[in-house]
Amino acid sequence: MIRSLAIGQISLGTGQYRYPLWPPLTEGCPRSSTSEIAYPLTVDYDYSRVSAGLFDQPALPGLDRWTPLLPPLDERLALGEGGTALIPLEGGAGGWDGRLYIKDESRNPTWSHKDRLNRCAVSAAALSGSAGVVVASSGNHAGSAAAYAARAGLPCVALVSAGAPLEVQAWIRSYGAVVLQVEREARWSVMRQIVRQLGYHPVSNLTEGGHTGHPFGPEGYKSIAYELFLQLGRRPPAAVFVPTGYGELLFGVWKGFAELQRLGLSPTVPRMFACEPAARAPLFQALAQGRPVAAVPARPTRAVSIATTVSGYRALLAVQESGGWAIRVTDADLVASREGLARAGIWAELSAAAGLAGCRLALDQGERFDGPVVCISTASGFKRWADGSGAKPAPQVSDDLFEINRVLRSHYGLDV
Amino acid sequence: MIRSLAIGQISLGTGQYRYPLWPPLTEGCPRSSTSEIAYPLTVDYDYSRVSAGLFDQPALPGLDRWTPLLPPLDERLALGEGGTALIPLEGGAGGWDGRLYIKDESRNPTWSHKDRLNRCAVSAAALSGSAGVVVASSGNHAGSAAAYAARAGLPCVALVSAGAPLEVQAWIRSYGAVVLQVEREARWSVMRQIVRQLGYHPVSNLTEGGHTGHPFGPEGYKSIAYELFLQLGRRPPAAVFVPTGYGELLFGVWKGFAELQRLGLSPTVPRMFACEPAARAPLFQALAQGRPVAAVPARPTRAVSIATTVSGYRALLAVQESGGWAIRVTDADLVASREGLARAGIWAELSAAAGLAGCRLALDQGERFDGPVVCISTASGFKRWADGSGAKPAPQVSDDLFEINRVLRSHYGLDV
Numbered sequence: 001m002i003r004s005l006a007i008g009q010i011s012l013g014t015g016q017y018r019y020p021l022w023p024p025l026t027e028g029c030p031r032s033s034t035s036e037i038a039y040p041l042t043v044d045y046d047y048s049r050v051s052a053g054l055f056d057q058p059a060l061p062g063l064d065r066w067t068p069l070l071p072p073l074d075e076r077l078a079l080g081e082g083g084t085a086l087i088p089l090e091g092g093a094g095g096w097d098g099r100l101y102i103k104d105e106s107r108n109p110t111w112s113h114k115d116r117l118n119r120c121a122v123s124a125a126a127l128s129g130s131a132g133v134v135v136a137s138s139g140n141h142a143g144s145a146a147a148y149a150a151r152a153g154l155p156c157v158a159l160v161s162a163g164a165p166l167e168v169q170a171w172i173r174s175y176g177a178v179v180l181q182v183e184r185e186a187r188w189s190v191m192r193q194i195v196r197q198l199g200y201h202p203v204s205n206l207t208e209g210g211h212t213g214h215p216f217g218p219e220g221y222k223s224i225a226y227e228l229f230l231q232l233g234r235r236p237p238a239a240v241f242v243p244t245g246y247g248e249l250l251f252g253v254w255k256g257f258a259e260l261q262r263l264g265l266s267p268t269v270p271r272m273f274a275c276e277p278a279a280r281a282p283l284f285q286a287l288a289q290g291r292p293v294a295a296v297p298a299r300p301t302r303a304v305s306i307a308t309t310v311s312g313y314r315a316l317l318a319v320q321e322s323g324g325w326a327i328r329v330t331d332a333d334l335v336a337s338r339e340g341l342a343r344a345g346i347w348a349e350l351s352a353a354a355g356l357a358g359c360r361l362a363l364d365q366g367e368r369f370d371g372p373v374v375c376i377s378t379a380s381g382f383k384r385w386a387d388g389s390g391a392k393p394a395p396q397v398s399d400d401l402f403e404i405n406r407v408l409r410s411h412y413g414l415d416v
Numbered sequence: 417m418i419r420s421l422a423i424g425q426i427s428l429g430t431g432q433y434r435y436p437l438w439p440p441l442t443e444g445c446p447r448s449s450t451s452e453i454a455y456p457l458t459v460d461y462d463y464s465r466v467s468a469g470l471f472d473q474p475a476l477p478g479l480d481r482w483t484p485l486l487p488p489l490d491e492r493l494a495l496g497e498g499g500t501a502l503i504p505l506e507g508g509a510g511g512w513d514g515r516l517y518i519k520d521e522s523r524n525p526t527w528s529h530k531d532r533l534n535r536c537a538v539s540a541a542a543l544s545g546s547a548g549v550v551v552a553s554s555g556n557h558a559g560s561a562a563a564y565a566a567r568a569g570l571p572c573v574a575l576v577s578a579g580a581p582l583e584v585q586a587w588i589r590s591y592g593a594v595v596l597q598v599e600r601e602a603r604w605s606v607m608r609q610i611v612r613q614l615g616y617h618p619v620s621n622l623t624e625g626g627h628t629g630h631p632f633g634p635e636g637y638k639s640i641a642y643e644l645f646l647q648l649g650r651r652p653p654a655a656v657f658v659p660t661g662y663g664e665l666l667f668g669v670w671k672g673f674a675e676l677q678r679l680g681l682s683p684t685v686p687r688m689f690a691c692e693p694a695a696r697a698p699l700f701q702a703l704a705q706g707r708p709v710a711a712v713p714a715r716p717t718r719a720v721s722i723a724t725t726v727s728g729y730r731a732l733l734a735v736q737e738s739g740g741w742a743i744r745v746t747d748a749d750l751v752a753s754r755e756g757l758a759r760a761g762i763w764a765e766l767s768a769a770a771g772l773a774g775c776r777l778a779l780d781q782g783e784r785f786d787g788p789v790v791c792i793s794t795a796s797g798f799k800r801w802a803d804g805s806g807a808k809p810a811p812q813v814s815d816d817l818f819e820i821n822r823v824l825r826s827h828y829g830l831d832v
Contacts, residue, residue, distance in 0.1 A: 380798065
């Protein structure tokens, strides 16, 4: 049997303090954290024991194949997460003639990237004998956590933003989860109470002083880097554009590429670009001000799934280490890129179009890349579908030829 | 470059009449069809030229890898369709201790099995220089056709059932398709007018005398058989349970396994079970009456995506040749199986749960199988989500501990 080579947790903050692998430190590094920031932790591995054959099989679904480089997985929870398609986009945007690809994360078990995280974080809950799972989320994270909790046979409490769409609530509830609507400001307090009182395992962030999150969760996103490396013919892309809220996805993808370099498989690490809603963009602010984290007012944006008011320290590290940057995309940019994706056959959630939107802005501003570029599309357009596309019904026609022609002409301008 | 080995079309009706590969005969076999039935056609290949190495790579996304055994594909349309996960279901249903698997077709580009069909059928439209694509569908087929038409740069007219949910309409429209609501009875007439007047290529059925469909479409479903063969360790399952309307999916999967047997790779072909809504079940009636097709009244059922009133001759062939049968599942069976899937981490459209529902009924009735059994789950629960799960909002709570406890206890019976 293949086993995880995880050997402990390391603080990402100053000092690189080491801790045992268990329990996952979900409230940040006890030693390096300050009143301003709770430094997150990451998982360390015995890299000297990684078999060269690990990267020989193509990019199939199922995180289990990456077991040596992931925290311990509960194998009963396997839903064939990952192994998502890489889809070429026609033509170069902004006059750039390099290859542009979309990594379509809507092809996961619950139709977003979050399944890669929850396979790891809910495994931690199950393997540590937790009484249940608790998650606070605007949607994708909660639905995914609920699915894995159901498979683990664990109860799940999902705290969703007040006013979350009914289809999102129905989806989370379908897996048997308890859904509660909570005001954004109250969710960390409610979550901590459920952790402490019910003994539930938190699979999303618990801390208010910057984002900490579950140390095992972002490890799942490393598999995106491994897959991209294989899908591009055993080479890394030149750049990756990532829809960014707290930046766990951004960090995980970067870490995966950094590991490939460390293992001698990849000569370089791609430049990582965080694509944030322009109305908030706390990471952009932290980078611009040279601070580890930043907080911003909750200005309105339709990019609900990445609309965070505090930045994640993980994201800052990934951007700085890779020579990338944070790009601010407006709601109008998102709508245009979402439409561009749909015209290429990919219907994305509005927030999921941030990767392509950021890439277009970068190319417009003259950025060029020495190799293929990947934009991650994080979730299906069915998530919050009414946000981007309007909810009007189509015209109804009988089988009268004259009427059909009239409708095709008048409503759609079709030349009949 | 790998090329298609397709060499012509053969009538599935009496006589096995042969026709050239082009144009696809979308109105059935001109010679064997009668006033009662328009016999569909299927694609023939030069099987002697299939390379043994074709089945060496694991079950990756992308139909292109099966190019030799598919009708000609337009490679620009690739969306990484197929390569879907096979997920084990815990425990034997009905006291049966064999292995049960779910083939999760919600992991396709537009989150249903239909992408495998449309990759082939829309390729035919693009390669034959059609002016556009027209499709009549309750939802999944239209959304998928619209995505591939968008990728092909072809206009698409989608005729949806009157009253189709707004999220389904928005989804289809997102790809740039023209959406028209049409009464069920009028759709074939409207479709024929668009084919004749606009020169659009029909990718769904055109004929009222039994279902004919696009001869190239079901070929895409053969890839499910190829994948299952590889995913189960180069052996076929003992039985496959398939949600069935017209039965193109059922036929395609059966044909794929029959080809594996013909090529000397698989010793047997699995028994194919058609799982139909009990309220209609035209295939069951055709089988029981020993007739090639049957028509039934449009009695109400919530299984909208498989609620056909006429059976497909393709389905009859697949069931008879493989020693299977048609199983009638009630709406209550579907709701229970949909819940069973969700508890295993898979949220399915109500119609998509018909495979598992049929399998449970078969096991309850004492059927046993000499090997693994596969139930196909055709589409994501986001398709027609309100049909199966209710649309009530979750309770809202503040961060008051007493209130949280009260809600968890009173609404959810959670012991806190």
